[in-house]
Amino acid sequence: MEEPYFTDPVITQLRDQLEAAQGALRTVGTYLEARDVAAATLAGHEQVRTSPLSTQVERAIADVGATLSATTPGEQQYGDHVARLLSRVMADIDRCKHGRHTADDCDGCPGGQSAGNPCLMTGQHIGYGMNREPLYVPLPADRYKPEAWRTWPGERHTRGDLTWGIDHTDPAAPPIAPKPQ
Incomplete structure (x- = not known):
């Protein structure tokens, strides 16, 4: 069974959406950090305590970053996939219109032998x-x-x-x- 493969445009679209979500989370993280500093200042605390929500947002930013890193197609991985697809095309390029390789038996070609790709x-x-x-x-x-x-x-x-x-x-x-x- 062949492994599933997302086309380049689909991967690009998904990565764009993840990057947008990561940007939004960073904005929320900046807001929450400023809110935590303001709350500490109003309460007269010298040390800023991070709220649980700020911690969750930081984890979400890290998770999105890890997912983006894990889904970055490596040149070799993408290149190997393209090479496999092109090798299939090249393996078929000498077939006659009946689907037989040059010199193979072919009932549809004159003489019973494939003449190969006429083009x-x-x-x-x-x-x-x-x-x-x-x-x-x-x-x-x-x-x-x-x-x-x-x-x-x-x-x-x-x-x-x-x-x-x-x-x-x-x-x-x-x-x-x-x-x-």
């Missing part, structure tokens, strides 16, 4: 990264490698132990969209 041709230029580098659809076998999305798959690429892109000596190499200029 994503290997080598197709699909956009740009943050640093203006072009993004391409990699070979199906390389789609789990982030580096492969940043280089045209019509050429062989190597970084450390990682190799991706087309092997022109392989007779079963898929057709690749021409490299854009």
Whole structure:
């Protein structure tokens, strides 16, 4: 069972309401403190005694603060959740219109084998990264490698132990969209 997850706008709205309540409690706390000082002054006491209501308001302010701290989504926690959601999208991106992965058996595709996503041709230029580098659809076998999305798959690429892109000596190499200029 998947854990419940509040969307960012819901969390933001709830946190805004808690912060507003905390501000109101601080105002009440300031008023009660001034009232306690005035009562001590009128009674001629040198020491100010805090009323039970002031103590309860202070506890409520602390509780709201603790709740706000506990509900602050950490970057890693939020990032992990987004990464899980995006990994689901990426896992499905090569499916044909019948829901089957590329090369899986599919009764709806010609020949009984899934042709994959007809909108994503290997080598197709699909956009740009943050640093203006072009993004391409990699070979199906390389789609789990982030580096492969940043280089045209019509050429062989190597970084450390990682190799991706087309092997022109392989007779079963898929057709690749021409490299854009």
